[in-house]
Amino acid sequence: MRILHSSDWHIGRALFDYSLLEDQRYFFEQLYRTVKEQKVDVVVVSGDLYDRSAPSAEAVALLDEVFHHLIFDCKVPVLAIAGNHDSPRRIDYGNSLFEACGLYLAGSVQKEIKKVTLQDSYGPVNFFLLPYFVPHEIRLQLEQPELSGFSQAFQALMEENRSRFDPSQRNVLLAHGFFMTNRGEASFSTSEHAVGPSELCDLSPAAEFDYIALGHLHHGQSAGLKQARYSGSPLKYSVSEATQRKEFLLVDLNEKGSVEITSLPIQPLRDLCIIKGTVEELLEQPRHSEDYVFAQLEDDSPVLHAMNRLRAVYPHILGLSFRQSGKQGEIQRYDAKEEPMEELFLRFYQEIYGEDAPEVRRELLHGIIDHMEVDA
Numbered sequence: 001m002r003i004l005h006s007s008d009w010h011i012g013r014a015l016f017d018y019s020l021l022e023d024q025r026y027f028f029e030q031l032y033r034t035v036k037e038q039k040v041d042v043v044v045v046s047g048d049l050y051d052r053s054a055p056s057a058e059a060v061a062l063l064d065e066v067f068h069h070l071i072f073d074c075k076v077p078v079l080a081i082a083g084n085h086d087s088p089r090r091i092d093y094g095n096s097l098f099e100a101c102g103l104y105l106a107g108s109v110q111k112e113i114k115k116v117t118l119q120d121s122y123g124p125v126n127f128f129l130l131p132y133f134v135p136h137e138i139r140l141q142l143e144q145p146e147l148s149g150f151s152q153a154f155q156a157l158m159e160e161n162r163s164r165f166d167p168s169q170r171n172v173l174l175a176h177g178f179f180m181t182n183r184g185e186a187s188f189s190t191s192e193h194a195v196g197p198s199e200l201c202d203l204s205p206a207a208e209f210d211y212i213a214l215g216h217l218h219h220g221q222s223a224g225l226k227q228a229r230y231s232g233s234p235l236k237y238s239v240s241e242a243t244q245r246k247e248f249l250l251v252d253l254n255e256k257g258s259v260e261i262t263s264l265p266i267q268p269l270r271d272l273c274i275i276k277g278t279v280e281e282l283l284e285q286p287r288h289s290e291d292y293v294f295a296q297l298e299d300d301s302p303v304l305h306a307m308n309r310l311r312a313v314y315p316h317i318l319g320l321s322f323r324q325s326g327k328q329g330e331i332q333r334y335d336a337k338e339e340p341m342e343e344l345f346l347r348f349y350q351e352i353y354g355e356d357a358p359e360v361r362r363e364l365l366h367g368i369i370d371h372m373e374v375d376a
């Protein structure tokens with residue numbers, strides 16, 4: 001059985017002011033092509049289908065279109081769970097009806113983990129769909145108030161479902177959260193839900209699964225066990241993800257014990273890059289001008305209207321930063337207690353514009369300060 005594992009679609013997400021719906025649509029076209037070309041048997045999505053718990057109408061319509069296309073045009077079943085960005089109850093909507101078409105959704109965590117069994121020539125493959133949970137939900141579901149933390153809650157839930165797990169068959173777990181067996185390997189980006197040590201969930205109780213399809217971390221990686229993988233998000237969803245490589249995972253489960261994982265790179269409509277140089281350099285020799293760019297400016301002093309000037313050449317510029325350290329980049333101190341306000345302003349003006357304020361502006365400034373002092 002060939003599984004395509006993806007996660008963290010975050011449909012409806014915006015990057016600064018730019019809606020990513022067009023970029024997401026472009027990604028889904030690639031998903032459909034890959035499913036057909038690679039003869040995928042089932043698509044699994046490990047949470048964060050939407051970016052928000054109350055997604056926009058456009059986002060809902062896009063996910064609807066994606067599920068429809070995968071099921072009716074690509075003719076593959078789809079298994080998906082809610083992530084921490086999704087509303088569990090909204091993801092649960094219609095799930096018993098949708099199952100008749102081959103769409104299996106798990107929104108809220110239940111005592112009995114949803115189990116979906118598919119068949120191939122080697123026999124059954126059991127998929128366990130565990131949506132994002134917090135320990136409190138497991139305490140309530142299992143009526144075990146003493147459970148503390150993610151690891152204990154997860155272990156208890158696995159224990160509860162042990163009798164439904166046949167280790168002689170092939171078993172796949174879908175889960176969303178910060179699962180690790182080796183913390184040192186984790187790699188985060190700022191677009192993920194803040195991760196603290198208390199959210200770390202030990203994956204060892206699931207060690208018997210043949211494959212664990214994880215979601216939550218946007219950087220594709222192993223979760224300590226070689227058969228436990230984060231597919232990562234399909235697109236770069238924050239500047240901190242600029243250097244990441246985005247991928248689909250193809251997982252081949254043949255006879256029991258045989259698992260092969262292949263990574264397929266995703267080609268974005270627009271990449272997200274960090275560009276470095278002075279404003280003049282970036283304007284004269286544009287690179288990545290069609291991509292989403294974040295400019296790290298290397299000018300010696302602040303540049304007026306830098307954002308607007310760069311936008312003319314980089315229509316998808318996200319933001320910019322000025323050099324923070326070094327003698328020339330040091331920010332001058334302005335202390336109103338030590339210097340008359342008028343002189344302070346003129347010195348500031350000189351620094352920003354590189355020239356003294358003309359007479360007309362000096363007069364204007366003088367008038368304003370006079371007025372303020374009278375008022376005070």
Ligand SMILES: [Mn+2]
Pocket residue numbers: 047048083084085176193215216217
């Ligand atoms: Mn998440």
